[in-house]
Amino acid sequence: xxxxxxxxxxxxxxxxxxxxxxxxxxxxxxxxxLSPIMFVLLFxxxxxxxxxxxxxxxxxxxxxxxxxxxxxxxxxxxxxxxIAEDLQKGxxxxxxxxxxxxxxxxxxxxVADLGLNALSIAVxxxxxxxxxxRIHSSVGEAIVGFLLLLVFSYSISWLMALVGLTVRTPExxxxxxxxxxxxITFVASTFVPLETFPTVLRxxxxxxxxxxVAQSARELxxxxxxxxxxxxxxxxxxxxxYSLLWAALILAVFVPLSVRKYxxxxxx
Amino acid sequence: MTNAVVVEGLVKxxxxxxxxxGVDLTVSExxxxxxxxxxxxxxTTVVRILSTLLLPDAGRAEVNGLDVVSQADQVRATIGLTGxxxxxxxxxxxxxxxxxxxxxYRLGKREARSRAGQLLERFExxxxxNRPAKTYSGGMRRRLDIAASLIARPRxxxxxxxTTGLDPRSRLGMWEFxxxxxxxxxxxxxxxxxxEEADRLADRMVVIDKGEVIARGTADELKAQVGGERLELTxxxxxxxxxxxxxxxxxxxGELQRDHQSxxxxxxxxxxxxxxxxxxxxxxxxxxxxxxxxxRRPDLDDVFLTLTGHAAEEKxxxxxxxxxxxxxxxxxx
Numbered sequence: 001x002x003x004x005x006x007x008x009x010x011x012x013x014x015x016x017x018x019x020x021x022x023x024x025x026x027x028x029x030x031x032x033x034l035s036p037i038m039f040v041l042l043f044x045x046x047x048x049x050x051x052x053x054x055x056x057x058x059x060x061x062x063x064x065x066x067x068x069x070x071x072x073x074x075x076x077x078x079x080x081x082x083i084a085e086d087l088q089k090g091x092x093x094x095x096x097x098x099x100x101x102x103x104x105x106x107x108x109x110x111v112a113d114l115g116l117n118a119l120s121i122a123v124x125x126x127x128x129x130x131x132x133x134r135i136h137s138s139v140g141e142a143i144v145g146f147l148l149l150l151v152f153s154y155s156i157s158w159l160m161a162l163v164g165l166t167v168r169t170p171e172x173x174x175x176x177x178x179x180x181x182x183x184i185t186f187v188a189s190t191f192v193p194l195e196t197f198p199t200v201l202r203x204x205x206x207x208x209x210x211x212x213v214a215q216s217a218r219e220l221x222x223x224x225x226x227x228x229x230x231x232x233x234x235x236x237x238x239x240x241x242y243s244l245l246w247a248a249l250i251l252a253v254f255v256p257l258s259v260r261k262y263x264x265x266x267x268x
Numbered sequence: 269m270t271n272a273v274v275v276e277g278l279v280k281x282x283x284x285x286x287x288x289x290g291v292d293l294t295v296s297e298x299x300x301x302x303x304x305x306x307x308x309x310x311x312t313t314v315v316r317i318l319s320t321l322l323l324p325d326a327g328r329a330e331v332n333g334l335d336v337v338s339q340a341d342q343v344r345a346t347i348g349l350t351g352x353x354x355x356x357x358x359x360x361x362x363x364x365x366x367x368x369x370x371x372x373y374r375l376g377k378r379e380a381r382s383r384a385g386q387l388l389e390r391f392e393x394x395x396x397x398n399r400p401a402k403t404y405s406g407g408m409r410r411r412l413d414i415a416a417s418l419i420a421r422p423r424x425x426x427x428x429x430x431t432t433g434l435d436p437r438s439r440l441g442m443w444e445f446x447x448x449x450x451x452x453x454x455x456x457x458x459x460x461x462x463x464e465e466a467d468r469l470a471d472r473m474v475v476i477d478k479g480e481v482i483a484r485g486t487a488d489e490l491k492a493q494v495g496g497e498r499l500e501l502t503x504x505x506x507x508x509x510x511x512x513x514x515x516x517x518x519x520x521x522g523e524l525q526r527d528h529q530s531x532x533x534x535x536x537x538x539x540x541x542x543x544x545x546x547x548x549x550x551x552x553x554x555x556x557x558x559x560x561x562x563x564r565r566p567d568l569d570d571v572f573l574t575l576t577g578h579a580a581e582e583k584x585x586x587x588x589x590x591x592x593x594x595x596x597x598x599x600x601x
Contacts, residue, residue: 002341006374013371021359024400090355094416097319099345100372 007101014095014108015115018082022116028078032116036071036124043067043191044131051192055228060132065145065217066190067128068121069210072153073185075117079109079157080173083164092265103259110157117153121146136222144240145220152213152243155250161258165265189236190214206231209246212239272297272424272455273318277327280313280479287313289479290327295424295457295472300450302470303459304568310479311459312352315428318457319349332423345373348417348425352432354409355416358402362393362412365401366419373420380419387415391445407438411445418449425449427458431465443468463568473568477576487568494566494574495522499537499547504557506531512558515550519543537563 002010022028040063048059083106086092095105125133135142160177167173187201188210194202205211215231216239218224235242273295280288288310295301303311316322318329320340329336332346356365363384370380388397391411396404401412410430417425430446431439446469450456460466466473467487475483475490483490499519503512506528513526513533520535527534537543544563551558 010372013368017357017360017364017368020364021357024359089358090351090353091357093321093351094349094355094369095372096321097344097347097349098369098372099341099374104372 002101010104011107018112064128064133076156077177080160080164081170155247158254215239279326302466348422354413501561508556
């Protein structure tokens with residue numbers, strides 16, 4: 001059986017392999033950096049004038065934590081399409097025929113994608129600073145905010161790993177995740193305040209972890225000024241705890257499911 | 269000699285479809301077994317079970333004395349697998365690919381590096397070692413793939429159709445590389461649909477069709493099942509076949525075969541060139557245009573045809589992908 005040290009070492013080898021690909025395939029870097037910049041600029045300047053945020057807060061302050069949240073979730077879909085691609089090209093077969101740790105391929109994949117998401121966040125934060133977003137909290141709180149985004153996106157990566165192993169075609173993974181993730185990240189407080197939502201949608205959005213991750217990031221970056229009314233649902237009153245609970249739940253379900261699926265997956 | 273691979277009563281079903289209906293085979297240590305069969309015969313399924321990628325539904329398989337189901341981890345440490353599609357990471361360079369696989373076989377960093385260097389040299393990839401595998405030709409990818417499966421010096425190597433899709437020149441090169449491996453003492457189980465390939469590389473063969481073993485033995489033993497040499501000729505038009513068959517009939521040592529579509533006649537004979545001369549003499553009295561005539565020793569295509577009643581490969585798709593086969597040239601004029 002494989003020891004923990006062996007699993008870590010195998011995972012590191014796979015992570016390195018995936019990061020080399022990032023270095024050599026410009027598309028990935030473009031996806032990870034340019035599209036977030038584009039999103040920040042579009043929302044800031046196209047919708048920024050039309051959307052009123054309650055309280056005395058600029059739209060840039062409200063928007064950036066939302067964009068962070070949406071972008072890292074979309075960033076995690078790369079996990080699914082990359083695994084489907086490896087499966088299609090026979091690489092998963094090769095890995096499965098090696099005496100390596102059974103979970104290393106998925107750990108290495110998700111960790112590499114976590115790195116890509118960290119890069120996206122850094123680029124977005126810099127762009128945000130240019131268009132008027134500021135961190136008003138302490139360094140510690142800000143770090144917790146960034147970590148929350150990464151932890152949540154990491155859990156989504158494991159969910160996408162199962163999708164990739166099941167769907168097996170990178171294009172289909174992309175299309176399918178787009179159809180699901182687009183509404184989930186929009187029916188949330190990512191871009192607009194929830195006050196304007198119709199009732200059913202609003203209830204969904206209030207308990208949607210995407211809302212709570214964004215809400216928590218806003219709190220941790222100090223982007224909610226004094227005077228903004230306190231939310232009246234538990235999830236939004238305790239967004240950090242609620243979001244971490246979701247991340248833990250997703251990991252607890254999808255790590256074992258994905259590893260199990262990986263062990264039984266042969267190409268074609 | 270001990271057996272490196274033992275397969276007994278192997279059964280695998282995919283839903284309704286029975287891919288393997290109880291396959292038995294063994295491969296002696298240090299030898300090459302050619303697993304032959306047309307597309308869909310079950311060759312790849314056998315390799316996938318032996319390399320621990322698939323679980324069998326019934327039966328037993330051992331590699332290096334280890335059970336492929338209950339001791340899968342240990343099996344993986346002693347085998348190398350080269351699948352049907354070159355499984356190389358195209359974004360990594362040749363060297364990075366080999367070092368990665370070496371590390372995953374748990375070689376130390378330094379050993380992985382030195383093995384990668386040796387194998388790049390051996391498979392003539394040194395010049396391309398630092399280029400991403402994306403830039404490699406089909407033949408280079410296959411070589412890299414085989415090099416990767418050899419990095420930890422496996423005792424048993426599975427090669428699943430190692431030359432399918434390669435051009436004739438790359439195929440000949442690949443045969444030389446595989447030949448070298450054999451002389452190093454590696455046990456190889458090779459699947460192929462090219463009979464010439466098995467003839468050239470394998471010590472023993474197992475022929476499977478629709479998941480069942482239909483023949484086994486050495487190339488000579490299989491050929492003996494079909495009989496000895498044959499006299500073959502082609503005429504200008506199908507109508508002439510009847511006259512020619514009548515004239516040569518007495519020479520046949522068995523059933524005479526005629527194919528109107530290719531306007532060919534084939535009959536088992538004995539007596540070698542004397543018989544050929546006799547045939548020519550008889551044909552002088554027949555009004556027929558003989559385009560070519562010759563003696564041919566049976567090849568594995570004949571074996572397949574005799575055993576299954578259908579050819580090993582679809583002839584229509586054949587022309588581009590078949591190895592150039594001068595083997596049947598014999599006495600043809």
